[in-house]
Amino acid sequence: MTPSDHRDRAARLQAGRPALPPALAAEIESCGYFPEVVIDAAALACGVxxxxxxxxxHEATFEMDEIHRHLTVILRTPTRLIICHTDDRTENGQLQAITSSESIPFGRVSSVVLTRVIAHPESFGHAVQPAGSTVETWLQIAWGAVSRIDLAPADCGDPTCEADHGYTGNLSGDDITIRMSPAADGSDQVARLVAFATRLQQVATGGDR
Structure with a gap:
């Protein structure tokens, strides 16, 4: 099926709903992973x-001896952050796609964290060899749906004390994490992640939406 066929079918599925931006639809199609299903789910979640x-x-996931694929689409509208997930599974010998979407009002987004791992940081931004470069990047968004507790044994500060002081820990939000690297996803996709995260940080902290 050609890209134009995908677009025609997606347009029929979206009848009565505003079409997704052409660049977004084209990027979904380029993944080649149930594009009609993904486009329909995204359009349905966005509404008007x-x-x-x-x-x-777009990433591969592993389950026992099987390889599956997973597609995450994060959308920003004037009022919401929309996260769509699409997976596949085989049920009774029949391939199935599972798609879900979550809508988060901007008022609930509590944290947007962009983390970059830089190799050769001493030469970052300079035309030298080896040049400093980003080897891994991840985006973490929290809105209170999922929290993670990191526990460690507590102590009183006395290195000779052998008493049991229980545990101490940190509670942090960890609703979604997107990890990318130039090796796995390509430099262009990593750059898109950084740009999207930067814009989202500005919005989440009360900037222009």
Whole structure:
């Protein structure tokens, strides 16, 4: 099926709903992973709202001796952050796609964290060899749906004390994490992640939406 066929079928599926931006639809199609299903799920979640920004992450997942694929589409509208997930499974010998979407009002987004791992940081930004470069990047978004507790044995500060002081820990939000690297995803996709995360940080902290 050609890209134009995909677009025609997606347009029929979206009848009565605003079409997704062409660049977003084209990027979904380029993944080649149930594009009609993914486009329909994204359009359904957006409703009548305009898509202002987006990020797509296509990755392989492993379950026992099987390899599956997972597609995450993050959309920003004027009022919400929308996260769509699409997976596949085989049920009774029949291939199935599972798609879900979550809508988060911007008022609930509590944290947007962009982390970059830099190799050769001493030469970052300079035309030398080896040049400093980003080897891994991840985006973490929290809105209170999932929390993670990191526990460690507590102590009183006395190195000779052998008493049991229980545990201490940190409670942190960890609703979604998107990890990318130039080796696995390509430098262009990593750059898109950084740009999207930067814009989202500005929005989440009360900047221009």
């Amino acid at each position: 709202e305009e898509v202002l920004d987006h990020l797509i992450h």
